[in-house]
Amino acid sequence: MSVPTGSATTRSPSRRGRTRGAAALLAVGLGLLTACGDDESDATSTPASTSESSESSSSSSSPARSSASEAPQAGQTQTLAVDSVDFSFELPQDTLAAGTYEITLTNTGNATHDLVVERDGEDVGKSEQIGPGETSSFEVTLEEGDYVFYCSVGNHRQMGMEVPVTVTA
Amino acid sequence: MTTAPAHPTTKPSRSTAVLWALRVLGAVLLAGIAAIHLNLWLDGYDSIDVIGPAFLLQALLGFGGALLVLIAPWRLLVWAAVLGLLFAAGSLGALLQSTYGVLGLEPGMFDFVESDVAPWWQETFWVEVAAIVVLLGLTVLARGHRRR
Numbered sequence: 001m002s003v004p005t006g007s008a009t010t011r012s013p014s015r016r017g018r019t020r021g022a023a024a025l026l027a028v029g030l031g032l033l034t035a036c037g038d039d040e041s042d043a044t045s046t047p048a049s050t051s052e053s054s055e056s057s058s059s060s061s062s063p064a065r066s067s068a069s070e071a072p073q074a075g076q077t078q079t080l081a082v083d084s085v086d087f088s089f090e091l092p093q094d095t096l097a098a099g100t101y102e103i104t105l106t107n108t109g110n111a112t113h114d115l116v117v118e119r120d121g122e123d124v125g126k127s128e129q130i131g132p133g134e135t136s137s138f139e140v141t142l143e144e145g146d147y148v149f150y151c152s153v154g155n156h157r158q159m160g161m162e163v164p165v166t167v168t169a
Numbered sequence: 170m171t172t173a174p175a176h177p178t179t180k181p182s183r184s185t186a187v188l189w190a191l192r193v194l195g196a197v198l199l200a201g202i203a204a205i206h207l208n209l210w211l212d213g214y215d216s217i218d219v220i221g222p223a224f225l226l227q228a229l230l231g232f233g234g235a236l237l238v239l240i241a242p243w244r245l246l247v248w249a250a251v252l253g254l255l256f257a258a259g260s261l262g263a264l265l266q267s268t269y270g271v272l273g274l275e276p277g278m279f280d281f282v283e284s285d286v287a288p289w290w291q292e293t294f295w296v297e298v299a300a301i302v303v304l305l306g307l308t309v310l311a312r313g314h315r316r317r
Contacts, residue, residue: 086284086286086287087284087286087287109284110268110276110282110284110285110286111282111283111284111287112277112280112281112282112283129280129281131277131280131282132276132282152216153213153216153217153281154209154212154213154214154216154217154287155209155212155213155214155288156213157213158212158213159287159288
């Protein structure tokens, strides 16, 4: 099940095309001004296969999306795949069984995102901030209750990158 | 004996009026760039490494540049306009680099990639483009004005 959240923004292709065209023209004439970004840009283009959060033991490019819906076994870590797009999350389901999860965030959008697991206003788990095409995994134990998965980058949460998740016993 | 004033007063020329219009417009646009970045900084960008402080710095420089363009004496106006122009162009270059990448570079700055569907992206783009156009015009006219 896919759970698109928030107010995912769409734009008309013509507007995007005009902007991209104007941007490309200006970029050519503004070569002097781009030097500020060259050193750092490489860091954002790390392919998914090499992006791994410090909490992570996995950076699989094809996470087991269905495992979260299987019956949990005591003491077993389950996996949960979450996709971030601009600007919403997509996860297999918004109701999970209590247990320990390895959550793998895959950034399929065009901007930098992360995933924070919040309960009662407190962050209980967090991925790294990752660029487009990258993945990051982290482990978190979810107890019965209400959680919110959100993106802590900039104002992304206010833009709709948050989804309520219910954890059942 | 009567003496003529050393600098006879004249009505403001048309070019002076145009210069004043460009000064005001340029200052408004620079302040607009500053206001957008301050708004974004207050709206969550402050938590982003490097980008957060950079946005705050842009806000300060933008407001300072707007003031400078407004109050600079005529003989220094060209330099104020050039500084404002460089600031606006640098801001636009950073926006494009962080979103699309330019000149073959990968998109992003300081491990942060922006999206052109993010709030204020379009407004930022067009205000910065307008600022570049206006301040470029001001630079050229101010240079000619200084030579007279």
